[in-house]
Amino acid sequence: MVKKWVYAFEEGNANQRALLGGKGANLAEMTNINLPVPQGITVTTEACIDYYTCHEQISDEIREQIFEYLEKLEVKTGKTLGGEHNPLLVSVRSGAMISMPGMMDTILNLGLNPTTVEAIAKKTNNRRFAYDSYRRFIMMFSDVALGIERALFDNELEAIKEKNGYKVDTELTVDDLVGLVAKYKEIFLQEMGYEFPDDPKVQLMIAVEAIFKSWNNQRAITYRKLNNISHTLGTAVNIQSMVYGNMGDTSGTGVAFTRNPATGEKAVFGEYLINAQGEDVVAGIRTPAPIEKLKEDMPEVYDQFIKIADILENHYKDMQDIEFTIEEGKLYMLQTRNGKRTAAASLKVAVDLVNEGKIDKKTALTRVDASSITQLLSPQFDAEVLKNATVAATGLPASPGAAVGKVYFTAEEASARAQAGEEVILVRKETSPEDIEGMHYANGILTARGGMTSHAAVVARGMGKCCVAGCEAVKVFEEEKYFLIGETKVAEGDIISIDGTTGNVYIGTIPTIPANVGGDFGTLMAWADEYRRMGIRTNADSPADAKTALYFGAEGIGLCRTEHMFFDSERILQVRKMICADTVEQRVEALDKIMPMQKGDFYEMFKILEGRPMTVRLLDPPLHEFLPQEEKDIIQIAEELEISVDKLKLRIADLHEVNPMLGHRGCRLSVTYPEIARMQTTAIILAAIDAKKDGFDPQVEIMIPLAGGKPELEYVMNIVRECADKLIAENEADVEYKLGTMIEIPRAALLSDEVAEIADFFSFGTNDLTQMTMGFSRDDAGKFIGEYLDHNLLEHDPFQSIDQKGVGKLVQMSVKDGRSVKPELKCGVCGEHGGDPASIEFFDTCGLNYVSCSPYRVPVARLAAAQATIKHEDMLF
């Protein structure tokens, strides 16, 4: 049986996104619910995959099916590709399963050639329109399909405009356009070495192949990498008969959302341009009019549009992003899709749709991208300060948020500076797909041109990045690296603040305050808490962290890294004395001074936690991390320690390690220096005893890091238990504690049945477990991990999202083996993966009891955990 590679729109439906791409599936769906869609066909994503499988060749079978369906389209439309009288012109667009704005390339007006252009001119009685379409087609085809530099064409256009003193394109005469077509064809010949193809079938196949190729262009690959989209999905190709928004003043084109994509407000929100093609709106070259104005221009069309928007939203049960064209008064729907939105909008839309009875809570929970909601937690500008701040300029509030940073004018520079640790704002005249990486790394984006649906605005909202767009008061000189607002000059490296919620731009730094976690946010989080199976704890090393995390909904502390408490300036001296001690006695003396300080912190944290559990990890890093490396620091610190510089240097040399990651750290320190473990145990237990006396019900969990097996864990547990039990007995206190371990060495994961015999709990230290299981030093992997991602040798950075196959397998084995011995064994995660939604989903399927993440990731984790449970509802633990 022959495989079906091509579908007519009426053959598909919205569930076939994987096969037809999002755009194709939605065009099919709209066709089937009788909305006015220009007819067309979709070449499947499977054809794209086939193309790559067959060494980048479109098979004869696929080619034949395309033309077979094209003939049917000709019958349906009564038009003929290349026809002398009523020629069929088509758009050719990509459409992947997951929408990638700006990533993919579109060709309009395909089918034009010397014959058909005359036919169109005659048929429309608009020669100017016909030749304008023709020159646009040649340019787009050359640029998009064959990679000829667009500037070559633009220069010709500019030259003619300049020569004739035209200001806008519409001033071009028919003769100008005919001349441009000839010029464009010359450019094509010169660049390609052969004539521009006049045969529409040849044009079509080149265009289809170009779209297949564009699946693997650098921009697309980068986007997929940034968004964790698989490279093996492929894209579909939509071939659709053309309709024209540029046929005069009763024509137009626009884009609209059924709700406000920035705030989520329930009201159609969009823009349109009269006498324009779709690309004109997206490119942001002309500033479009708000959709409400259409009511005045074409009231019937407006009413029809609003009705259709409503139908679509009800049909898809989600906010839609719609593209439409009006051809001589007749409305056509070109595309609908679930609209990209800011996190805030996403939240509001989800909650509103539940309140409107359109979706249920579970659906609402799956509608919000978990990782996006950190944005809502980022501080906002302090309203008090804003009152008195001078607004330097105001643009469109394209994507909400508050951003402060140094100004950079190219994506490369912004990206490099941000990765070097600077706070960065990317400032551009307008952005293009090449800027995506820079936008990703910047705190915020400011553009001088473009509307609410311009590239910058759409992408920034997708990224949850603060963006002020179309700020015309800002005159950008990208080459010269500065911008002007009136006479104020802001140069590269100067600091500005931008407010994506108001569109305001400020010179200098505006201070910020914490986000509000009530309202829709609170509602959604409460729903998440209702559904999720896993607990959410936080990694907190200080009372301040603990407070923040509880504010965001943490249910306890999953990891308190005691060494972070050592860096306080008062304490570090004693820590260093301890490290440089010659005898156990000297070491104990220094430790005795540290103890009360640690105890104080623990007490505060038990108090803040009010009966929620706290897992305290004993000292983990190698001791050399506490000693200075630079000559001048060594001299100074030797003085502070009252020892000779030589002695300090000797100790530093002594502690030097070839591979500190695999060295003398974790519980190995407790084996060689049991007095450190005793000091820390004392601090924890005495704090708990005091907290108990003061009525705070401390839930103490002491965690021993880096154990490789049962004997060493038991050895250190005995040290801790002996010390703790003695203190509890001496104080006649009613304090209990749990003793567990981190599973972060592969061996411990492999021998979890033994380890579980003695441990009260396991906490997976997935950072180190990843380092050891994959043999990747986190500090060094940067040298090759980029190439690994580029060559698809890794699906993603394993330090950002857990390597489920390898490291994850160890976690699964460990939980299973551990619980085979101790069914009630509590298992959690305290690596940074605890805040990554994909990892959280995986951990949920492993049956973990909780994840622990940094305070600002707590809401992400709450939502992601709920989503995981909803997705894997049928799994039992």
Next chain:
Amino acid sequence: MVKKWVYAFEEGNANQRALLGGKGANLAEMTNINLPVPQGITVTTEACIDYYTCHEQISDEIREQIFEYLEKLEVKTGKTLGGEHNPLLVSVRSGAMISMPGMMDTILNLGLNPTTVEAIAKKTNNRRFAYDSYRRFIMMFSDVALGIERALFDNELEAIKEKNGYKVDTELTVDDLVGLVAKYKEIFLQEMGYEFPDDPKVQLMIAVEAIFKSWNNQRAITYRKLNNISHTLGTAVNIQSMVYGNMGDTSGTGVAFTRNPATGEKAVFGEYLINAQGEDVVAGIRTPAPIEKLKEDMPEVYDQFIKIADILENHYKDMQDIEFTIEEGKLYMLQTRNGKRTAAASLKVAVDLVNEGKIDKKTALTRVDASSITQLLSPQFDAEVLKNATVAATGLPASPGAAVGKVYFTAEEASARAQAGEEVILVRKETSPEDIEGMHYANGILTARGGMTSHAAVVARGMGKCCVAGCEAVKVFEEEKYFLIGETKVAEGDIISIDGTTGNVYIGTIPTIPANVGGDFGTLMAWADEYRRMGIRTNADSPADAKTALYFGAEGIGLCRTEHMFFDSERILQVRKMICADTVEQRVEALDKIMPMQKGDFYEMFKILEGRPMTVRLLDPPLHEFLPQEEKDIIQIAEELEISVDKLKLRIADLHEVNPMLGHRGCRLSVTYPEIARMQTTAIILAAIDAKKDGFDPQVEIMIPLAGGKPELEYVMNIVRECADKLIAENEADVEYKLGTMIEIPRAALLSDEVAEIADFFSFGTNDLTQMTMGFSRDDAGKFIGEYLDHNLLEHDPFQSIDQKGVGKLVQMSVKDGRSVKPELKCGVCGEHGGDPASIEFFDTCGLNYVSCSPYRVPVARLAAAQATIKHEDMLF
């Protein structure tokens, strides 16, 4: 039911070594075959374990059983412990399952007190003997059971001898001895704070407990660690009625082997002292007479002894080490055990016993300690040079071999210097158990006193260490750190050569030549090859290594580390140029110069291998290993490279890694610098093509190191395959090659099913697999691994013998998963564990196809593999 903690000799047998210890089991066995053994009882090893389990308390049940059996012994012997007329005196000796010479403590004459000493004096009519025994008992009991310094007693003895001008102990009068007893008791009171116990029952229980305690003294622990003996076996205690070799000239004591323990020659070999106790022989204080002299002294006893020796060897079917005492003309057997022997003797005895029809080949193979046979491969002194060399002195040929090194006079110094890389000879007046560690690290041992069964001789033979003992011409001044031979002074750090086969000592260095692998050695190896299941390959990086390994029986090269070929002085310059190249072109240019050199080596190796396989590993170490670190080297090398010092420093800084072990190395280099993989592939394949043309049938296996999963392995395999196939096609050559990977990253082991889909073979790199699975940096673990071993947190150093539980589990999983996909998957090991017998046994049980080890370990591996197969005969693969 009450547990049986005590056995009379007649209740046990030789199979109960685990329960009764080796000594106890053999005393029982000898009792049962009616040999003259002084009657006694054995407290089991389980009682020792019970002692440690019960917080170092001997339980009432055990105590009661001891005295119950003691009563039976009293009945049997007609003597009474503490009796006024016919008192029972006993020896109390330890006896573990595995004999540990010198490790355990013996107490003789227990039961003596003011009453019984008089009874003995009366009964033997030898007051001198009675009081001499008494003072010896007090001293031994105080020293051995209670740790009072022996020198305190010796000083008293010396003082009396000096005062009276005595030269030897036998000149002491009865009064002297009575006085000494009193003095000794005073010392006891002063040291212990209580009177010396007169109650024999109290004496006995203290002695039993002392033996239990001695199981965990430092010497015993060290010995067990050095010999991989479990710390949880425990020791038995033998309580045996005394017989006396020191009752005059018709009494004596001796030790003998049924064959020569140094050479294996078939002839009773031993020594005895007239009028002496056993300790006198072992301590080497008086030089004993050879056993043949007994024929003259006491012909009947000699004949009886020879007959018994024969009975014992036939009974045990192995060479016996026998202790005997003659009490007033009557022969008693005190102990028999399988005799410790040199590797050479072990080999000869095993082969001879087969030839004599006493054991079969399989038994013979299990009789030789696999790790000991490397000794036989160590070079011997060049006979030609020896002819003209001046023999400075001649001692006893106590343990064969040739050793050259710098002279050190304390075990500590010898041990420290040897660990720092020096070649060391330990020179002592006589050795004691405290010297074991120093003996272990020294190349050879030279002592001035003691016979063939002195401590030095016995221990050295056990260790397979060259030893010249009792070299009386050598006057040792340990404190002053020199020795004299006549007037020649040899100071600490001077070099000497000693020949343990002749007993000769030479000043300076005597050159050596390779060992002979024929004779008995060849016979046993041929038997091993008959039985073993696994192949034995070698790790060889040069034609010379390959030759040596084939000489020792390697069946191919399991690991050729190409980077070792890079360090040749001609090549390293090009390697550095390659590393410092700015462009791919420059890099390729340098690589092109290295290629022919590598090709030349590979060609030579294919030629030497004559059709045996060679696994070549692509470049593995991080590139910074090839660059200098020291300022002066940097300056010099920058000049050689014709680049600026700053540039070289920049490159070095660029390549610096925090954890190089987990960094940019292995196949990661091939991903980022595919041209290196191509150069190496070219060298290998062109060499194979040439070798093929020249008729050498090269078996090419290319190994890709450090893969973490299938995608990266596939990526690098494609680079290699593309290059190799092109060369083979271009040259129209009939060369085949296999492409496989090292499994050394835990992730690769976990995902072996996937990896096996594309790999032709797996080679376990157990060194790195150990580092990553256990989280131990080999370079840094020294800082804590000692404490881990001391606290029994590790059973052994996992870099010496594989961690079977953890790392081994990964190996097992990997083999199983890999073969589930590809049943014919060839699996080998190329870590250093490939030469360790315990690891080899484990690998055999994993079903590996081969192990690969360093050339000198090849015979060890052949034998160990045969032993593994014999032990696990029933396992099917």
